[in-house]
Amino acid sequence: MALCITRVVIFSLLLTSAIFFTANSHTFSRSLLPEELGLKKEKLSHLHFYFHDILSGRSPTAVPVAEAKMTNTSATAFGLVVMIDDPLTEGPVLSSKIVGRAQGLYTSASLNDVGLLMVQNYVFNEGKYNGSTLSVLGRNAVFSDVREMPIVGGSGLFRFARGYAQARTHSIDLRTGDAVVEYNVYVFHY
Numbered sequence: 530m531a532l533c534i535t536r537v538v539i540f541s542l543l544l545t546s547a548i549f550f551t552a553n554s555h556t557f558s559r560s561l562l563p564e565e566l567g568l569k570k571e572k573l574s575h576l577h578f579y580f581h582d583i584l585s586g587r588s589p590t591a592v593p594v595a596e597a598k599m600t601n602t603s604a605t606a607f608g609l610v611v612m613i614d615d616p617l618t619e620g621p622v623l624s625s626k627i628v629g630r631a632q633g634l635y636t637s638a639s640l641n642d643v644g645l646l647m648v649q650n651y652v653f654n655e656g657k658y659n660g661s662t663l664s665v666l667g668r669n670a671v672f673s674d675v676r677e678m679p680i681v682g683g684s685g686l687f688r689f690a691r692g693y694a695q696a697r698t699h700s701i702d703l704r705t706g707d708a709v710v711e712y713n714v715y716v717f718h719y
């Protein structure tokens with residue numbers, strides 16, 4: 530009799546845990562410890578590179594894809610949308626080592642001064658960062674000496690990234706619009 534009760538208890542325990550397990554595996558949200566994702570100590574990294582925005586020539590890396598009716602009469606080119614896949618290099622010359630690319634777009638988003646909305650992913654190919662990305666979403670007042678844009682996230686080695694990028698124009702060809710921009714990026718990540 531006692532053995533029988535024990536069996537029933539064990540069986541019902543197994544059943545409840547099975548039900549619990551099933552329910553749990555379909556649970557929409559749960560909390561977990563950072564270690565369960567292999568996250569250790571948060572780090573702060575500084576990345577330095579040059580961004581080449583090439584509009585002219587036979588292989589441009591920045592191409593206008595859309596504009597509004599009023600864009601060509603706007604002093605700030607309001608409404609212009611430019612798609613980019615701009616090389617990021619270690620030094621200021623294009624022939625220096627490529628460490629990644631800035632892919633995405635910038636649009637002229639300010640009626641009264643030149644202010645771009647930057648929506649881009651930096652995808653890196655350098656060493657341990659190969660394949661990791663950082664996402665930028667911010668305002669770029671291109672004629673200011675230093676422009677600051679938020680880094681809103683990342684992937685790979687940059688999971689959970691947050692920080693900021695500071696851009697300084699290194700050189701610009703006013704005839705073609707081609708520009709080399711120096712970037713300093715500071716990010717917290719794991």
Ligand SMILES: *[C@@H]1O[C@H](CO)[C@@H](O)[C@H](O)[C@H]1NC(C)=O
Nearest residue numbers: 596597598599600601602603
């Ligand atoms: C602006 O572009 C429109 C077409 O979208 C064209 O009809 C117009 O002539 C252009 N204006 C100027 C000043 O280039």
Ligand SMILES: *[C@@H]1O[C@H](CO)[C@@H](O)[C@H](O)[C@H]1NC(C)=O
Nearest residue numbers: 653654655656657658659660
């Ligand atoms: C980066 O990774 C890709 C594959 O994901 C590989 O083809 C490429 O050679 C790697 N580049 C470097 C610089 O390690």
